Amino acid sequence: MIAVVAALLMATAAVPAYANQEVEQVVNGGFDSGTEPFWANAGMTIGLTDGRACADVPGGTVNRWDAAIGQNDIDLVAGETYRFGFDASGDAGHVVRAITGLAVSPYDTYFEQSPVLGGWQHYEWTFTATTTTGQGQVAFQVGGSPDPWRFCVDNVSLVGGVPPEVYEPDTGPRVRVNQVAYLPTGPKVATLVTSATTPVRWTLNDRSGKSVSAGRSVPRGIDPSSGQNVHTIDFGSVRKAASGLTLSADGETSRPFDISGRAYRKLRSDSLKFYYTQRSGIPIRDDLRPGYARPAGHVDVAPNQGDGAVPCQPGVCDYTLDVRGGWYDAGDHGKYVVNGGISVWELLAEYEHNRGSRKLNLALPESGNRVPDILDEARWELEFLLSMQAPSGLVHHKIHDRAWTGLPLLPHLDPQPRELHPVSTAATLNVAATAAQAARLYTPYDATFARRALAAARTAYDAAKANPALYAPESDGVGGGAYNDAKVTDDFYWAAAELYLTTGDRRYAADLLASPEHTADVFGPVAFDWATTAVPAKIDLALVPNRLPGLSAVRKQVIAGADKYLAIQREHPYGVAYAQPNGSWDWGSSSIVANNLVVIAAGHRLTGKAAYRDGLISGLDWLFGRNALNISYVTGYGEVAAQNQHSRWYAAQLDPSLPHPPAGTLAGGPNSSIQDPVAQSLLQGCVGQFCYIDDIGSWSTNELTINWNAALAHLIGYVAELE
Template sequence: MRKSFLFTILFVFCGSLWAQTQLFYNQMGYKPEQQKIILANKARFDSIYVYNSKGSLQGVFPLAPKAFWDAARDSVRAIDLSAIKDTGTYRLTFPMSSQSYHLRISNNPLQTVTDAALKFFYYQRAGEALPEKYAGKWHRPAGHPDTLVYMHPSSGEKGTMSSAKGWYDAGDYGKYIVNSGITTYTLLTLWEEQSEKFKKRRWNIPESTLPDLLAETRYNLDWMLTMQSKDGGVYHKMTALNFCGSIMPHEDTDKRYVIGKSTTAAMNFAAVMAYASRVYAPFDAKYSQTMLAAAKKAYDWGLENPRIIYHQPGDVQTGQYSDQDPKDEIFWASAEMLLATQDTKGPYMKQLQLLQAPIRIPSWQMVNALGYYTMARHPKIFGSLGARAQELIVAKADELVKVSQQNPYGISLDNGDFVWGSNSVVANFAIAMVQAHRIKPKAEYLQYAHRHLDYLLGQNPLGLSYVTGMGFRSVLNPHHRPSEADGIDAPVPGMLAGGPHDGGHDISEPHNPVPWQCKEYRVIGFPAMSFIDHRCSYATNEVAINWNAPLGYLSASLE
């Protein structure tokens, strides 16, 4: 990357001069019938003028009173433009001001977002060259064939093995089973719920007999299958011993290792393989049977070894994805196994009954909601548990709506939700509302799901689209090695940056600076402002497969 674009907060008092008004809204636009709430920051006036594409005055719209959000230590004023329903590009300006913004209304403003978010996985392929025909200016040679990887002592085995294909997990070049779990599940769910849409949907990846969504997902499933040991257990990850620098995949020639085993890896694997066996059965019966057999072996191993926790070996510095409590993984895997096998009398139902717990919004380390989502989509086979799952999802969505109604930005985050990957929290909150809408249709669920996506696409306190290449002011310098090293100004498009939080994991100590770490960028106590668009920030500006999957799912669901 050549550009350096740092987003910082500047507070300037210049006598009688007013700070410029900022408008925050979805930079990709809105559908004609959609609610269109835009937000004004530092507004000097009580109304805004809207002109249509012909230059005629469309209307004068009032600004609501100020509403304060403590996570951003600032106030905004809402402007409701929902009455504007004709497609076109509109110019928004304030009285006696030369400053203007442009807002787009179109029939499908999100298709570009969906396609880019899903094509991201193609750009993350390991072991495969990306030719210009498919990758455009982001074409690159193949890297990490992984046909000869070494068994780390923590794997309990010796020698070498082949572990080809799969997706690079994030901004680095590792491949991790645990994070592949929730990612692959989300893409399989997108197919299960919207297969008609995706049967012919294409985003220019190498041709396959499968629809693009399933072809891309299979590329990762093929790798996951290589990670199962003969005893049924599943290796935790496949990485080098340390992260490499900002180099292209083919330039990274460090030895790579299969590292560790864990209960969480086994149960993530079992859940995904069981689910995938259902999805791929109409396309490839033999492949489906292979995955179901692998799922059974992994599930049985996990029940026999319910507390094998991954601990990072002393010589390994790559991502840990260590989870101290595998019960939610066992719960989710049990739901998928029961549905795939149709066995309601075996261990699966027993585990589901035993491990019921309050539903938690999903993340890589908390996946019980995925089990509930599956049961809610298939209530008949799960009986009373299916009905209970539906009740829990609707109750959770109602809770999220209530919080969103109190937030000036229309989202359900409070200060405690600004964690590493906070933007994926936003997306997964919205997905919970989409799931509830499928169970019990309610306009508010989709209304606030849209507001969460609006936040990701520019309606946030920084006025920044957190999705690369989407919008007029989007992330330019993600922590993503190919985008850092390819010599191209624009990053790979469609990547969701992790998002703001004030953990400061990537900040160098002033008295002992580290060249590749960030200088202080946080606004302590105001996490919504603690973000920097610089490649140094792996804490706020990295990308990851488990963040892009919910972005793709959410955008597709709201198209």
Template structure:
């Protein structure tokens, strides 16, 4: 699954040592079909790399050609009738560290023609036929949202909503579970608590059946933020009532909020009851050593996760999961994730369901007070059947929660923790990630007119634009036009690109500058096939889509009775430090963007998660509106 043991491990996953490339350089390669004079069939690698699902007519249009030539090559664009639409010469990007290839770029952004069946030729090489128009984003945003319904716990997934092949019985129904008590893998003895909680519902986190408050927090925020952005800009909701296939359609509530509420209800259920005292590890301690426990008032905190005692094997449909389930100890990070998302939900449901909004706000304030009372309960246990999601710096979680509470309540008591935080004073917004959530608070505040004085609101706006500019700088000269340095392709790199795209989209919203929008388009072009592997990392989209994610139900390669992934599922993507098993299958160290295989067993490369599909949904919906 996608959890890491510490913040350092999570962020370092994207900071593999450049020395690796120096010691074991990936070969500079030409396109496999170079010189053949042919294009590629649907399943074959194409010599000319393009977005396989279609190019946006109103955005930049680029193709990438791996080719050893050191001088520009002539290219021609033909329409379906064979007429020449445009022609020119490639620009030589040269040796590219991220891909390990010598690259040419073809820029035909000036083309305004629309239609299907366009073919780009570069010398004797031909692309697959492709379309220019509105792109796949209207369908993709719906499929990306459906991912969350497919991964609901506690209810049957019915054929009338998802199709017969993906229907399944409910998993983990009536999930009333006790706290874990016993020894973890590091020999620490965890005392069980006295309570049991009904935590039915929510989304399965990733390829396993764990449900995590920390990772669930950023995924839930992303869905809610997509809806809130539309409200702030006076746009119609991206998913009005009845636009998605789900049981709640037709209830008068936007479907995106219905899906988000399924997770929000679960998050609320993870809150520790009043009057609960628990022994927790406090302060900086090393996870691999014996922990010291302190008895604290845990009232209002949030349990970190509910998960199996032991890992289940692949495949394992959720309704067949044989393992006992437990609540795992509460932590400050989970508590602040609950405070932030519940505060966010409170303002969005204020006019839709005032009683639910009030319930969310009460939970948020209780969680905030609990985190202030127990500010350093870190997730340090090494439990066998679930990911860690540990985090050794909680200052960003405190900032995020305070920002959401300030945005909702406008109370001065929350202004100090926001404006007095070093995260508020940051010159530039960083890439959002589950262990790096300060950007979420800044992005939320950017939508809240009047939450901050004008000078401070301007500071937030500048930080967002500066962050977007840094991402553009990180990708300057990148052969495949991605806003990420060659050394930063780590675990979940595809989601990292999408989270950067969210910041870039905000910069475009604020300025209207095409350079930000076009870089968002570059990210989606890459994910949909314009990459060194000619691979669409999104199931159901493109000529060569991802087919074998690390998932216990979407697993036909292991059990032919089980379904493939439905359309709209994002693979974690290339990871230059994927671990021993993956490196062996890859044949050794590889260039960062080439370190990927479509293999169900390789979770460091091909897992799928709620916090990766959430930014896919956000960006697809944004492009459907603005692209």
């Protein structure tokens, strides 16, 4: 069995250290002396059958941990590598969640695997501890089945001091291509990883293996983002549509790909369909999303404590708010205004700037109501954002569980209390910006909603001006992300821009012109994200008709930003429009690449110049496989694609009865900081693009989020109209 490596979260108890000794931590793992010291949950009894421990698992439980067998007082030592193994059998098709965790509150899970059982089989993995505890636990969680079944286990072992597994990613062939498709009239470039320092011959082959083009590569030297010696292969002269093509060079043959003029139309819809299965407060219908059906989450039905009347954290406020609905932010059950804000902006910008989005069929419950589906989907989040507005006009920063929950956990099974977190200036301005944007776009379809949105936007903007320095604290990260942001001049600028574009009010124009963001170069290595929102303002000011004094200067700034990202892309051996000065890669790098390309798209919209079109199209390649890991970061697109993004309900890696993320889901991408235990165990010393692993436990490199998919949807919406 392939070894899987994971790591441990923090614990506090100290135990004596040992090194390079294989020490068994489980007592009586072969059950030669009965069943002690193993325990079982209430309602279960462990018995011996042929020397093996067996238990009849009750039916009708909800969670995996509702029925379990385990042993406590397990010693774990930071830096030690452990081999966790056991033999098990169970009624066919049932799953055991085998974990190493903390036996006391908060009962953290450190390592887990969820094999599907049948006849007797041996299971074995390794992981490396990053902390020390004497209160560890080995457990087999077998609950969650409506029907009773029988589980047996033997030879349970947790051996410390074993040699660590060396993680080597499977990067496939050394010829890296866009595994989805190249456009017939666009650039076509591949990257060859090679030790050669002089040009090598390449051949483009059709499905039958016949050569259709050939040439020589261009050496590019060492790529700082990967540490690889690479060459560029340019086959842009080939314009005929074809499928199943491959590139061969230096004894390697690429994964297959297409040349197609309709390559991204389905992805345009799929990237937006992602949002329906992220919805809170509504059942997800199987007829609309086969395989993704689930009950409504957080609608005040047990075990949920619900979002219908959510109180504030203690001491924050004396009221409750009905904040049902909206999108779950990422792989957890939290809902965050600042991340929802930038996500809504991208969807509404895709609608406002790309005409084809108005005809998309997203298979929503609202489809057929004479409102474009993309507006129906965005409104689901807009209604939530508006509901987060406090009586003061300020907006609460976020709402989520009081404590973190484990994986997997479907939204309707979340038992945690929900809490409103304090209001913030940033959240208030996010509502001001997106509600103002909505007011001008929804007027033809629902004038009443548009007026309500504009009133909320005006109120929020005034409240923010009266309270310009209410910041979400960095320390507020229990049960949900902090999303702290102590710079809000960009948020003020964005909100003023959207209010001005909708109303033409001179008051907002004056605020725009007086903002330090108005003349600043805001096009840094990261063009924009939830914490950096001046660029959305400039893009909308440049593209939406208006009479702002000095508007030509704003347009020139956007074009200069596009030029900057084009220059970065031309210099990058992998053709990426993103490069940090220190060579590091940021959290959510795939969405950064996408958003930088959105700026290039705006440059094309403003100028019509082919250089921007070519740069935009070529920039897609990195997302879809022309990268150091030879992987597409979009689920369902490409021969080898990410499919184990961090999520509590798209969790097939942990529970085969659950689905992988839906097609069109963007993974986070390389992150040099590797904050999560899985990444820290596997990727220490990684270089740039190699700081990624497609593992559900790697939340710092492989999360999915609403704002990352919004970047993909916004980008692909423009590309689809170039086909």
